[in-house]
Structure formats: structure tokens, C-alpha cells
Amino acid sequence: HRAYSVAFAPDGTRVAVAGEGGTAFVFDVHNGRKVSTLACEGRIWDVAFAHGGKVAAGATTAGTVVFWDVNSGKKTDAWQVGDAAVQCVCFSPDGTRVLCGTRDGRALLWSMQGGAPAWSVPHLGPAVQAVDFSRDGKYMLTAAGDALAVWSVEELRVVRRTVLPGGHANAAAFASRQETVLAGNESGLWGWETGLGQESFSGRMHVDAVHAMVNGPGARLFSGGDDGNLVAWNTQSIAIKSRFPAHPGRILDVMVDRRNGRLLTASRDHTIAVWGLTDLDYVASHRLGNCGVMCMAEAADGHVFCGLENGKLVELSADESKTISRWQGHRDAVTAVVAVDSARRIFTAGEDGWIRVWDTIDHALVAQQVLHSGRPVFDLAVAEDQGYAVSAGGDGTIQVWRATDLTPLHVLHGHTGEVRCVAFSKDGSRTFSGGEDRTVRIWHTETGQELLTLRGHKAPVTQVALDPDTHCLVSADATGTVMFWPASEATTAADVIQGNVMRQKEIARTPSDFGAPQPVLHLTFDREKPTIDGVIVQNIEFVPGVKGRAARFGSGAYLMAPTAKIMDFTQGAFECWFALDNVHNERHTLFQLLEAPRKQWAFQRQLSLKITRDRSLAFTGTVSAGDLQADNMPVNLQSEATVAEGKWYHVVLTWENASPFSKNSSATLYLNGAEVAETAAEGSLPLTSGYIGFGAKIDNHMGEDSDITLDEVKLYSRKLSTKEAQALYTDRKNLEEP
Numbered sequence: 001h002r003a004y005s006v007a008f009a010p011d012g013t014r015v016a017v018a019g020e021g022g023t024a025f026v027f028d029v030h031n032g033r034k035v036s037t038l039a040c041e042g043r044i045w046d047v048a049f050a051h052g053g054k055v056a057a058g059a060t061t062a063g064t065v066v067f068w069d070v071n072s073g074k075k076t077d078a079w080q081v082g083d084a085a086v087q088c089v090c091f092s093p094d095g096t097r098v099l100c101g102t103r104d105g106r107a108l109l110w111s112m113q114g115g116a117p118a119w120s121v122p123h124l125g126p127a128v129q130a131v132d133f134s135r136d137g138k139y140m141l142t143a144a145g146d147a148l149a150v151w152s153v154e155e156l157r158v159v160r161r162t163v164l165p166g167g168h169a170n171a172a173a174f175a176s177r178q179e180t181v182l183a184g185n186e187s188g189l190w191g192w193e194t195g196l197g198q199e200s201f202s203g204r205m206h207v208d209a210v211h212a213m214v215n216g217p218g219a220r221l222f223s224g225g226d227d228g229n230l231v232a233w234n235t236q237s238i239a240i241k242s243r244f245p246a247h248p249g250r251i252l253d254v255m256v257d258r259r260n261g262r263l264l265t266a267s268r269d270h271t272i273a274v275w276g277l278t279d280l281d282y283v284a285s286h287r288l289g290n291c292g293v294m295c296m297a298e299a300a301d302g303h304v305f306c307g308l309e310n311g312k313l314v315e316l317s318a319d320e321s322k323t324i325s326r327w328q329g330h331r332d333a334v335t336a337v338v339a340v341d342s343a344r345r346i347f348t349a350g351e352d353g354w355i356r357v358w359d360t361i362d363h364a365l366v367a368q369q370v371l372h373s374g375r376p377v378f379d380l381a382v383a384e385d386q387g388y389a390v391s392a393g394g395d396g397t398i399q400v401w402r403a404t405d406l407t408p409l410h411v412l413h414g415h416t417g418e419v420r421c422v423a424f425s426k427d428g429s430r431t432f433s434g435g436e437d438r439t440v441r442i443w444h445t446e447t448g449q450e451l452l453t454l455r456g457h458k459a460p461v462t463q464v465a466l467d468p469d470t471h472c473l474v475s476a477d478a479t480g481t482v483m484f485w486p487a488s489e490a491t492t493a494a495d496v497i498q499g500n501v502m503r504q505k506e507i508a509r510t511p512s513d514f515g516a517p518q519p520v521l522h523l524t525f526d527r528e529k530p531t532i533d534g535v536i537v538q539n540i541e542f543v544p545g546v547k548g549r550a551a552r553f554g555s556g557a558y559l560m561a562p563t564a565k566i567m568d569f570t571q572g573a574f575e576c577w578f579a580l581d582n583v584h585n586e587r588h589t590l591f592q593l594l595e596a597p598r599k600q601w602a603f604q605r606q607l608s609l610k611i612t613r614d615r616s617l618a619f620t621g622t623v624s625a626g627d628l629q630a631d632n633m634p635v636n637l638q639s640e641a642t643v644a645e646g647k648w649y650h651v652v653l654t655w656e657n658a659s660p661f662s663k664n665s666s667a668t669l670y671l672n673g674a675e676v677a678e679t680a681a682e683g684s685l686p687l688t689s690g691y692i693g694f695g696a697k698i699d700n701h702m703g704e705d706s707d708i709t710l711d712e713v714k715l716y717s718r719k720l721s722t723k724e725a726q727a728l729y730t731d732r733k734n735l736e737e738p
Helices: 722-727
Strands: 003-008 014-019 023-028 034-039 044-049 055-060 064-069 075-080 086-091 097-102 107-111 119-121 128-133 139-144 147-152 157-163 171-174 180-185 188-193 210-216 220-225 229-234 239-245 251-257 262-267 271-276 282-287 293-298 304-308 312-316 323-328 334-340 345-350 354-359 365-370 377-383 388-393 398-402 408-412 419-424 430-435 439-444 450-455 461-466 473-477 482-485 521-523 540-544 549-553 559-562 571-581 587-595 603-611 616-625 635-642 649-656 666-671 674-680 691-698 707-716
Touching: 014 034, 014 044, 023 044, 023 055, 034 064, 064 086, 086 128, 097 128, 097 139, 107 139, 139 171, 147 180, 157 282, 210 262, 210 461, 210 473, 220 251, 220 473, 229 251, 262 293, 271 293, 304 334, 304 345, 312 334, 345 377, 354 377, 388 419, 388 430, 398 430, 430 461, 430 473, 439 461, 439 473, 549 691, 571 587, 587 707, 603 649, 616 649, 616 666, 616 674, 635 666, 635 674, 649 722, 666 722, 674 722, 691 707
Parallel strands: 003 044, 044 086, 128 171, 210 251, 251 293, 293 334, 334 377, 377 419, 419 461
Antiparallel strands: 003 014, 014 023, 023 034, 044 055, 055 064, 055 086, 064 075, 086 097, 097 107, 107 119, 128 139, 139 147, 147 157, 171 180, 180 188, 210 220, 220 229, 229 239, 251 262, 262 271, 271 282, 293 304, 304 312, 312 323, 334 345, 345 354, 354 365, 377 388, 388 398, 398 408, 419 430, 430 439, 439 450, 461 473, 473 482, 521 707, 540 549, 549 707, 559 691, 571 649, 571 707, 587 603, 587 691, 603 616, 616 635, 649 666, 666 674
């Protein structure tokens, strides 16, 4: 007979094969011998073992689920599910429940005690081809047509949903990692990462370009991209709260429907999906035709306007369930839609180079303008209260225009490639942009002046957004990397945001407290091992310190921490407590940033904070090549303040070298909370990667032992203000001698 289903017993010792003729056979896996024959009326489509392997169930064409004793083959029970054939069946991991699917598109959940089904969902699709339980029994899987759905067993609702590419599913099941579902159809075997059981994430959350970001309530931000994943972020802690595939195709826009408490995602798979805003439960999906949905906006009456890939505009009802109207808005794809509530207008932009304004009631064209020399317009934003609008164009410019009549006001030049995205601050006084040149730029909206350039992305920037509550600027690029840029102390949404990526690996993170500087490196010492990946060479003694354990660096001792590509050294700050003992005629290096090819140490660029022979502090920057050292030192800061032996000192050094072409480099030195030296240099010494050294002793010509002790070593990625630097110092008058 033809076989339709194969199932292993939970312990793997037996296998059941079901097929035509109303029979299933159970075999011993080890010797291949038949254990029993399971018989019933009708064809058996599917067979499954219960927990313990003593009971088996079969799904039959007679519309029944039949149960057998595996050892004897005796039929013990049969449940009539309906007139339609039962296509699939499975047991919960604890054996107390049975889940089945029928040819008429129903899924039913039963208790093993029998009786009426505890749960039944009709019309899932043309037929339910597969069902399964997760290994922990908390979730159920159904495959109906090309739709896969994961259900909460406790709440009996959908928590994840996707569409299988390439046609209807023939089989589907949870993998051993229950956040993964495997499904097969005529196009092949597919894997679906559901994100179940993951409360927080690290690393790059999108594996391809991010096309959509939107701020939600409660310091949340939602992003979607080419990978079809929907990611929810907390912009205060920079934690990823959830991540799961929302569409089989690219997500091109995300919109918050605050009226209904929902989140909408628009995709190139021709659909809009609706999710609960609180827990991102799946609500519904709507197909808008045979082309991708590029963008969305909600009008004052709750109606949703969508821009399609074929240039058409679609108006949906307030609950997104009905299409009210459809009209041709642009010749090519619609790239942006913005609703202005007070004027009953929607603004649209397209790849055809046009910006158009429409009446939301009768869809009449109110105004139109070509602002980017006919090149595609990729994004636009409107500051409704201020009457400004801004657009990002393929001509490499940002154009600011009057929202009422599309009159151009400024053309912002600065990006060296196409500008892909724009956004306003809450009060409209600042404009944010991102582009093909991998930069994020901040502009003064009214004057058009460029205020700041943020660098760090390794691919074109595709999205920018500003959280109005935390004042955190968020940007995303074509690799799927999302960066969070914090606001400095005392800034508001209208002020310039300081461009410091505090920590960047696959994903850049910033401190949760934006009011105070946070170190990217905090070195505390331990007798066994420092808390950073460093190399202890020799002669380091661990002793009680100011706040905990400290490290005493003897003759020839140093600690070097490899930090290649971890931060940008063109600006920063260094802080530590230090003490000297038995100082002789030599210089000590408290701290050093060194950039040099690992196999070419002859060429170096370095910034060093040193204690000189006369016991004063000096900060120098040098470039050397072989035995030659540059005569002009871009940074040369000498303090007149001196330090004595056997006392603890708190030092903060903060510096800034804006770029390789800058001539406004500066450095400031603070000793025990007081500014002791400041300089502005005529050149710059950019260090973009390299190594950090602490406690290195040099020029020991006398050959006598000297000691330097360091405690609470911290490194910051931006220049600190005087107020910030002085706030780091806490007066400790009664410190014990080191």
C-alpha cells in the first residue's frame, strides 16, 4: 500500500507507517519486526504516538480520529470530528490533549478525556495540512494553505503568523529549537524563525536593509526591513523586546494606529498586516492588489492612505478592513505618504520626482511640484505646526519647502550621494537626514545650516527617527544595523545631538541614562584577571585601591587592551585615580592610545598622558615613522600643576580632534576637579582604531624601581564639558596612602 504518514514513538524504539486500506503498521526500529497492525474504516492520512508510546492516534478520511493500543493493535476509541476528512493529528507533549486539522479548514483541540472539543477554529484555509505542539506544550502550529500560524495553548489565540513562499504547505512542524518552524511544499523546505521564547536580543537584528522605523508609545520603536522581520525596541534601555518574521516579503513601512491600538506593517508581498500594539499579537492581514505596499499614513478620521509600487494610492477604512477608494497618484512607485490633519491633506512623493498634495475627502489634487530636478524623491516629512516640509532626493540634496504651497525655501547640500531618509525634531527646528554616503546629518531647519555629521554606519543609511521622549536619534542602514545616538546633558529635542556611538559591535548601543557621560570601558582590577580582554605582561601587583582593588605597575610593567574598531578616537575622555611611589628620574605613562599596524610598529600615531620628570602632567600627540618623529606635535598640553608621592589624585583628560583636516584640535586637563591646563592645536591627530595602554613606564634610565598605582580607570567616547568633567570628581580628603 501507499504510505501517507510516518511517526516515531517518543523513545525512538518504534515507528508507525500509515497509508491506504485503513491500516497502519508499527515496527520495532532495532530489528525491523512488525509489532502490531492498527486498523480502522477509511484511509489513514496521519498517525501519531502519545506520550509514553503506548497509545497511537490516526486521522482518517471517514472524518474520525481513531485510537489504538500500540502493543495489541486493538482500537480503544474513535471520535467523530465531522463529515470532512481529518488530515492531521498530534498529541501534546504531556499526552493530555489532541490537536487535529480537517480538509474543510478547521483545527480542533480535544482533551484526552473525550467529549466536545475544547477549541475549534473554522475556515483557516482550504485544508489544514499539518498540526504540531511545541516541545514545552505552550504553543500549537497549524498549516492551512500557504498560511502558517502559531497559537498560544493557554490563551487560544494567534501569536505568530506568516505566509509560506511557493505555494501550499504539505507538512510543517516545530524543530527541536521551538522558536524554529520547518515547513515543506512543492518549492522546497523552508525555515521560519518565530522568535518564541526570546525576551531580549543582542547583535544585528535585521540581516538586510531596514526600510521602516516608527516611534510607538512607552519609549518603543518598531523597525522592519528586507528580511521581513518586525523588531520592537525600547529606546531607553536600547533593549530589543521582540523580533519575529511578520511577512515573507520585504517590510517597506511600519505605522502606529493609535486610535485602534494597533501596529500596521506594509510589505512587498502585496499585503498590510495588523498587529496588537501592546504585545504584537497578529490581528489580520489585507491584500491590496498585485503589487507591493510601499508606505502608509493615518488621517484625522482614522482612514489609512497607502502608496503602492505601481503608483496608485489606496484609502482604507478606519479599521483597515475595507478599501474605500483607489486612484492613480504617481507614474512610478509611491515612496512616501504623510497626512496633515489640520488641513485635511495628504502629501505624497514618488520615484517619478513629483511631490503632490491631495484632499483627503474627495482626493482632488491640491498642489504639485518637482523639487529634485526630476530625480526620485525617496522620503518626506512635514512639521505641521511650523508649516515646514522637507524631502530627500536622488540628486543628493535635502529640500525644505513651505507645506502650504510647496514653495522652496532652502536646498541643503552636504551629502555626497543620494539622500534616502529625512525626519524632523518634535518642534521642527532640526532636520535629520541619512544617505548613500553612510552619514547621518543634523541641520538647522530655518537657516539650512549643517550642525553635525554623525559617522559610524558601514553602509548607506536608509532610515532616521527621533524619539520625542528620550531625545534619542535612531538610524538604520542597508546591512540591517541600527544605531542609537544619545542626547547630551541639558539638550532638548530642538538642540544639537552629540554624535557619539557609545558602543558598537554589530549593533551600537548607548547608555540608558543620557544625562551623564557613560564610559565605553571601565577597568576594575582583579587578582585573577582584569575585566577587559587585556594582556598582563609582568610586575603588576594587586592592592586595595580608592574604590576597590587597584593595580600597581612596577618597573617595565604595563597593561594593553586591544580595542580595534571599538570606537572612534577622534574625540574622547580618560579618567582614573592614580598614585606615585618611589619616583625617580623618569617619565610615567598613565594612559596611551596607539594606532599602528600590528606588524608595522615602526609607524605609529599616539596620544599619551604622561607624568614628566618634574612631576607635572603632559598630554602629547605624536606621529612617528621608524626612527623619525614629527617635529610638530598636533597636541602638546603641559600642566604647571605637580603631583607628589604617596597621595591619590583624580585626573580627567578630555580631547577633541574633529577630522584629519581639522585645525581646531583641543584638549583640557582636570586634576582633583580643577582645570589645570587647556590648549588648542594647529593640527589634528585622528585615531580611529588601535590599542589602549595603561600604566606603561618609559625612559627608565636609572634602572631603579618606581611604582605607579591605578584605580577606577574609565574611557569615554566623546569630549566632556567642564561641568561633566568636574562632576566625575568626588573629594576624598581622608584617603589612605596607597
